[in-house]
Amino acid sequence: MPAAGGSLMFTASAPVSSPIPRKVLAAAAHWHVELQCGSADAAAVQAWRDASAEHERAWQLLQRLDGQLGAIPAALAIPALQAAQQRRRAAAKILAVLVAAGGGIALGQAGLQSGPWQALTASLRTAPGQRRHVTLADGGRLEMNTDSAVDVAYSATQRRIRLHQGEIMITTASDPRPFLVDTPHGVIRALGTRFGVRSDGDGSTVSVFEHAVEVRCTARPDAVRRLEAGQQLRFSDTGLAAVLAMPAHQDSWLRGMLVAADWPLQQLVRELARYRRGRLVCDAGVARRPVTGTYRLDDIDAVLESLCASHGLQVTYFTRYWATVAARST
Known part of the structure; x- marks a missing residue:
């Protein structure tokens, strides 16, 4: 992360083969808390970051996880023994987040580690x-x-x-x-x-x-x-x-609508399934049928009923939350 007032830069870096040492992560957590509480200035933090590549790696990891760390209560800025103890506990919690994250993220890595x-x-x-x-x-x-x-x-x-x-x-x-x-x-x-x-x-x-x-x-x-x-x-x-x-009507969902222009039926059903709880699938026998239309997203069951009436289809419900769109039985 850049110093205050600077711009964020993405740079290529060599692969990181080992995790960041725990003591470096602990120092990063300490500096983060002290900076948030006003007990350390930005220049001191920058000097620590500049001291070694490991320090900068730890700081970058901390910034990537910033949304998971939570705010540091303003009361911790009070220069009292109790506040100092609270700051140490806050730093310990941040350290736990950093260690859980693995500590081995390269500076140039992009993307969210999500599950x-x-x-x-x-x-x-x-x-x-x-x-x-x-x-x-x-x-x-x-x-x-x-x-x-x-x-x-x-x-x-x-x-x-x-x-x-x-x-x-x-x-x-x-x-x-x-x-x-x-x-x-x-x-x-x-x-x-x-x-x-x-x-x-x-x-x-x-x-x-x-x-x-x-x-x-x-x-x-x-x-x-x-x-x-x-x-x-x-x-x-x-x-x-x-x-x-970019295809037309990409933002139609903002108006509660889905616009299909000569879509395979399977594609339409897959999109409708996003707006409905449970499992909604398309039978392979009708998957390639072309469909064109504009559909309201606030009542998917009504859309399915209309689709069946106009395209010779039927919806088979195995349970309330598991349905298949297929050709109408004769």
Whole structure:
């Protein structure tokens, strides 16, 4: 992480073969608490970081985990024995987070180390079929689509959104701090923009509506791909796909609509399944039937009923939460 007032830079680095020593992690935790409490100034912290590469690695790891560390209570700044003891306990808790993270993250690594528990414990979540609007601390806007999990980590030197799963739309506010979106597959840097990010188990997709973004995948943080307005990119944790023209109606979900233009039925059913609890699948016998239409996302069962009536289909319910779309029986 850069010094206060500087810009965040992603640089290539040699692979890290061993974890950061525990004593270095402990020192990083100590400096973090002292800086937050006002007991140490930024110059002293910077001098410690500059003293060795291990120190800088530890500090970078701490900043990557900033959203999990929690705020340091203001009372800890009181120069009393009790406050000093509380600061030591706070540093010990931060050290535990750093050690649990492994301490072996390279400086150039991009991407969010996420799993099911991070999504379940995320500070911002939506259920299947739910959408949510969030006004960010800097005045920017965060729109969350169905079944999404997000953490927001703003600090003095950067703004960071951690998308664990699902889909979001970001409209950034004017602010000198870098704006970054982490997914399990890489990191996106906004360049004064409006853009959407969708993340699933196989990869993440970025769609740019205004201005531009830069994208890095986890395995190649030194390889940067710039996207301009009207472009879209799919990437995994191991590589970046080709830049494509963004399909029409990518943001229709913001209006509670899904627009299909000559889609295979399987694709439509897969999209509808995101907005409904349980399992919804398409039978292989009708998977390639072309479908065109505009569908409301607030009542998926009604959409399925209409789809069946107009396309000669039927929905078979094994249970309330397990259904299959297939050809209508004759």
